[in-house]
Amino acid sequence: MTKKVFQRILYGGDYNPNQWPEEVWSEDMRIFKEAAINSATINVFSWAKIQPSEEEYNFTELDKIIELLSKENYDIVLATSTAALPAWMFKKYPEVGRTDFEGRHHKFGQRHNACPNSLVYQKYASRLAGKLAERYGLNPHVKCWHINNEYGGECFCETCEKAFRVWLKERYGTIEAVNKAWNLEFWGHTVYEWDEIVLPNALSEGIDYENTAFAGISIDYRRFNSDSMLNNFKMEREAIRNFDQETPITTNLMGTYKLLDYFKWAKEMDIVSWDNYPSYNTPTSYSAMCHDLMRGLKDGQSFMLMEQTPSQQNWQPYNSLKRPGKMRAQSYQAIAHGADTVQFFQLRRSIGACEKFHGAVIEHVGTENTRVFREVAELGKELTTLGDSLLEAVSTNKVGIVFDWENYWGVEYTSGPNKDLKYVDQIHHYYEYFYKKNIPVDMISVDSDFSKYDLVVAPVLYMIKEQLAERLSEYVKNGGHMITTFMSGIVNESDNVYLGGYPGPLREMAGIWVEEIDALAPEQTNTIAFETGEEYECQLLCDIIHTEGAEVVAHYASDFYSDTPVITKNEFGKGTVWYNGTHVEAEGLKQFLDLVVSERSLTPIVEQAEGLEITKRMKNDKEFIFVLNNNKEIYDIPKKLVGKKNILTGKMITEKDTLAQFDVMIIE
């Protein structure tokens, strides 16, 4: 099955013209053209419109929209509209709605409101997807299917409880295996029949939404819920494929969104797409990490930036305007990290309901005479000049940072030692180092082929699933290099501890034994001292380490474990395992990682470019270097780039050129 591919950078976004009369539509078309917009995502929330009752379907309006867009040669991203249920369905089949963690069954309202295991939902959602595919799937302007929208949330209803038991039977086979997996002997929770298992929410094992009495069942419920929604996705996908075998199918993801295991999801998607909504104070390194993660989901394949706002959000506490140039810089950041599309939510602002203050290409004023529009239009023209030159370009990186959703769930469900340990922050702490160094990284899964990397960084690798330890060991033995940290190698996939000493299956590789894990309250710190003398503050957690072959790189400098190792390095086979036993401040982490990086001869894309964000993509042997300035400082051009061509301007870069805030260069 060969999929259609994009012919140009999709530049457009969500268009929901239902709220306005048709005369507005044609004016919209004119304005979009002014901005070199070439695509529209449509039909995201129109189920009730298309299917006004159980018996009727009515495509009149959608026909018109698609006809109009097709006529004007827009690329269409066609959504299936299944992320918000029609009111009539709730009235007729109340069980179609979700029950929340508190055990309350919901009535009609909001969105992401369908129980993923509801047969009613499944029947009508796949029927709708099928009807859309039958009607529009062969329209050549339809370039992508967009199933549902921002899948998310959880359901805790009786239907799910029953489906969960079925899922468990498939996973575990016997009730004894369940008892063992969840260690149910603890507190005498042993079950003897499948229907003694109740789903974990506030009325059972859930202590509160963040905490649980039995991590085993709660992690499995997360898996089950993620799978249930993925089944919804697959079900719609199959319905589409009955009529359309060629158009790529996606659903829009949300970066590090916790509840869905995106690596598992991405396997089922033709192309990854995602929605990027940084806050006014989100570090640019965090956005970069998310982009890299989205690229990593399908092993480096380029992705769609499905949503960003042209300027302002509405749902954040403080919805700053994007300063002039910021939206452009953010758009190029996406491309620099692997995006093939730049799409906005939204093309035109709603007049009412909760997103009415969310930015749009066409604001409430209704004209093109706005700063925001002008920036959108300038970018549109620029992207047009890029043509297809960057589409499907790739990166080849030497460093992989491991991100694992099940581990994320496990780490944050664990009771103790320190409630402030947050998985994504730990990953970002390491990512940020490489980002600032302009050493490009891939975000990889625990199932990735490690052998592609010189260095694998796996902070807080708490949960070691089957084969993972072996695969890591093999990787290092064969000459790979790896960094890991405190709270790694602790539990198996059921959150049961590996007995015999931390870091469990990583102990031999790391050449250390962690005897104790101290937890520091926010007002407490320790100090780490490198063997070369430098000292840095550390906090959060402090492993007390015994070397078992490893070399000591740094030790603690205070408390009763003063002088014991904190950072260690162990030769293992042909490779090396580095272990960091604490959360050290960024400067200290820099000293540690500088050491690793210099040993491994990992180099920045461009040297001496501190402060700039620099990435590289390759296509057909052509190399494109992206240079962004996200800071207020004005930077000189790194020498290595002088004399090369900036394809955004078509000009050669001279020594006198500088980069002001939000300036971007793409250098061929």
Add this chain to the structure above:
Amino acid sequence: MTKKVFQRILYGGDYNPNQWPEEVWSEDMRIFKEAAINSATINVFSWAKIQPSEEEYNFTELDKIIELLSKENYDIVLATSTAALPAWMFKKYPEVGRTDFEGRHHKFGQRHNACPNSLVYQKYASRLAGKLAERYGLNPHVKCWHINNEYGGECFCETCEKAFRVWLKERYGTIEAVNKAWNLEFWGHTVYEWDEIVLPNALSEGIDYENTAFAGISIDYRRFNSDSMLNNFKMEREAIRNFDQETPITTNLMGTYKLLDYFKWAKEMDIVSWDNYPSYNTPTSYSAMCHDLMRGLKDGQSFMLMEQTPSQQNWQPYNSLKRPGKMRAQSYQAIAHGADTVQFFQLRRSIGACEKFHGAVIEHVGTENTRVFREVAELGKELTTLGDSLLEAVSTNKVGIVFDWENYWGVEYTSGPNKDLKYVDQIHHYYEYFYKKNIPVDMISVDSDFSKYDLVVAPVLYMIKEQLAERLSEYVKNGGHMITTFMSGIVNESDNVYLGGYPGPLREMAGIWVEEIDALAPEQTNTIAFETGEEYECQLLCDIIHTEGAEVVAHYASDFYSDTPVITKNEFGKGTVWYNGTHVEAEGLKQFLDLVVSERSLTPIVEQAEGLEITKRMKNDKEFIFVLNNNKEIYDIPKKLVGKKNILTGKMITEKDTLAQFDVMIIE
């Protein structure tokens, strides 16, 4: 129908003698007389006492109390007791209780616990009001009916849901109109049948109590709930009027209480009454604003101070004692702003239950030998000397500040741009300026006759309901002057945005176009610079403004919109519209408003009296000037007042007189 009027300042308060044996009652009478107390509010929470079961009524005790009070010549404020249901009613008719926002149906307990749409409640509440009126309505000592008590809260039960649909049919006529009003096409929430509409709570459109996915339905539910309770009030009022056509009817309001549209309520009340409970740290300007608002509800008609505490509350986090003189100063503040009564909650302290630590005229010690009692008694004697001289006195003010409940709901339901925007704080920010200047203002509604005012101040006039824009435009054209601010002119009464550029229907009048609205996080500020050079800090929200005829009064001094206008002035017809695009610190607001005030020649009641609170009331061509000192500083007498008579002392004011904290003068 001519209403009875008060013959003297009602001085007394809530009296609930049921908790004590009758011998205590006569001792109470003696003590009240010591304090010159002349009235009592009774029967506020006695339903279960009066109606011990569905079949029986028993007025024995109430008869005795009324007889006793009548004999002693007290003015009686007779409550109808319907604010807390009898336990038997809950047992027999559980549906009479409320369902809360979380969807939980409540059992017997607390108060304000009746579903306003319960037919059971309606039947028995109106029957009780009728029986009371039949029995006591013609007693000449009954000077006022007090229906229910502090109406408030909301119900989200099925009965209300059904009633809501009926209310909607009346408001909108067709289901299409509902879809349009609430912009239900957004997120595909289109409804086709009335019974597809579910009320907005935590189980449907309510995100949490403060936030909603669809402001349209949530604002309408607020309207519906306010109307439902108002119907309860009217129903009791009608039941009373069957037997008593003369005694004025009120219910006690609560200042800026959010959930009920008091301007609509006041139309149905003969006299406004309210409960004033400042905290230890409530600014006096805030209390003054509330008094003015209560006076404004019936267009300047004097009101009742139904409740205040003699000294201490119980339900605040920190229930400070009122310092000596403070209760007196607060009482005169009420009178200065339009009160005809000074009533306490409560005359005698309860021995048990949650208000037992709430202050009272007779404390738990049971005697008149307390500081609090002495202060009450001194005030009582003073008020006696005032006789009816101040009753129904009026004020005529040149400045009107607009307060609108529906706008209040709309502003605070809106998602974005800045969650910290609070409507009442914004109103108070402007009120405080005039208060400190001693320029008296009226708090007015959007339906008020603007032509009575030289200056209409309408901060955050987010919701512009039908005809309002025309009426404001007419007002200004004819020579009126108006101030408005950021987040004005944004939506219609259904919370749908006026397209075509902010501030929508006010754009032409204001002579500006607001292109963007920046939101500042708490740690961020901008600066505004007057054209005359002075600079002030601003925060929260910053409109980015283009003048369209308006003159620039001040501009921003930083960020990318530095040098663009922030305060503008536009001549429109014979009048002027001033617009302030940000939340500026008080000193900056002062500079702006000083300009307006000086242009309009609005003058303080007394010049050079900064620090004192000065108001004026008039009766039969007599002018009474109230002077209060709420501060620790000791002030000289403003010159203008020297030589006039302080009717509280009967003495002429000399140059040597001063005002210490809590001192009060009423100058004729």
Add this chain to the structure above:
Amino acid sequence: MTKKVFQRILYGGDYNPNQWPEEVWSEDMRIFKEAAINSATINVFSWAKIQPSEEEYNFTELDKIIELLSKENYDIVLATSTAALPAWMFKKYPEVGRTDFEGRHHKFGQRHNACPNSLVYQKYASRLAGKLAERYGLNPHVKCWHINNEYGGECFCETCEKAFRVWLKERYGTIEAVNKAWNLEFWGHTVYEWDEIVLPNALSEGIDYENTAFAGISIDYRRFNSDSMLNNFKMEREAIRNFDQETPITTNLMGTYKLLDYFKWAKEMDIVSWDNYPSYNTPTSYSAMCHDLMRGLKDGQSFMLMEQTPSQQNWQPYNSLKRPGKMRAQSYQAIAHGADTVQFFQLRRSIGACEKFHGAVIEHVGTENTRVFREVAELGKELTTLGDSLLEAVSTNKVGIVFDWENYWGVEYTSGPNKDLKYVDQIHHYYEYFYKKNIPVDMISVDSDFSKYDLVVAPVLYMIKEQLAERLSEYVKNGGHMITTFMSGIVNESDNVYLGGYPGPLREMAGIWVEEIDALAPEQTNTIAFETGEEYECQLLCDIIHTEGAEVVAHYASDFYSDTPVITKNEFGKGTVWYNGTHVEAEGLKQFLDLVVSERSLTPIVEQAEGLEITKRMKNDKEFIFVLNNNKEIYDIPKKLVGKKNILTGKMITEKDTLAQFDVMIIE
């Protein structure tokens, strides 16, 4: 009925071998011996294991464990396993679970999950206890029965509601008495039939979990809930006693745990046991107070330290390791205050579920080669040398501090004057003074024999139950001395105020009248000045006091009640009553209590030993002095102790000896 007594300090803890294969058990036995562990608490959470269905019991595994432990001569603490329900019981009898304060009925999950009034629970819990007693009660190694585990929580289900009404009938006899007790006339809550009474939760009188509209009903519900669980305890106890009349029976308590009236519970227990879990920042004085309270529960009888962690907890926000020596010091602190056992939770760490990061004697590494194990082992050997020398030793103290659970409930349910008033903090404020002085105290109940004490300290004795005032008065008249404070003498046992002036029934004894109670917000303070000139800061609450015979010890130094009394002293009969009208900083409290202590000639166990914790126990005329250093400072040996024998080392103490942090001496 003569109870078996312990022959040695029980040193061991919770052992839950079910999670591991039997080969691990024998290795465990070996390791325990290494640590001189001599006892194990078993079967705490095994109900589902022992009773896999309604019809079957299966003791196979428990038989093996008991056989193994018996063979190895361990003392066994045998738990009844009834603190967590089997899953099958929930499935079959859903009503066996609890309904929470929010009104939500729970499903299977967590622990402490049985409705105490469920007949199903009662039937099967007592049957299980009986079967265990029948099978193991005569085993001589079984030294103690441990019923349930950490009884706690509350149930608000319909079964409880009905049982509550029965409990009320027994307590009050008539519905009129209930109306009076709860002052239900307030807000017209009068009830006429028993079934009009609904239990107080979030759906009725409960404002939120901490606050109530009617303290009377909420306090009674606390009593009822405490009694209901106590009935569960007694029911199991009786079931055991059918087969075993000799083995002492306990359940593990939790210090100042709020919900259960432990003084009432202790009457039904043969020996008190409790679980001590200080946080990293819990003051040692607080732990000491809890130990003294546990000793006080049975009037000085020594108690069991049933649980402490060898090093780390898991459920606190920040679970610090216990520094080297700290666990030993904490163990001796327990013994110093009256413990006869030192038991850990747990002997071996769980591999999964929420306590997997809770410290244990055998950590996840599974060996004895850990710091924690070595410390456990060293302590074990030390305790072995002590033999039975300290078992059942007693203390005779001159100071009693009153602690009362019903008062605790009353104080914290009260609405006003200051929400920050916390009962336990107030008790600790006074306790800490004596602790730092090394003047030993008993924690006593309101029913204790006061005549045994020179000084009775009763801070915030808000609720004065029947006879208490008379008993205190008698005590003082006969030469006793008493300290009490603000918020004392306010209400009777139903939370109804004593009319006639605060502190009600204590007024005459104290020789004062409290006219008003000022509440200070956190940012406010007042100053107290001793008549001798020293000044200290005070806050929270300030009584305004008139002396009625009392002498003034200190007065306020600011605000309108400046110069009025704050600390007073009244001779009453042959004794004295001291009254402190505010919360004064520790230094000020010290000055006040130094005065009292010096007047009463109360002396420290050892003089000039500031910084050390010193207590004394006596057995058969032998006196044991315990000296602990909890601080970082190194202290010299108090002179008085030089030349005596430290039984832990067997050596005489010399002048040159010092005490470093966590050092302990037991001096004979």
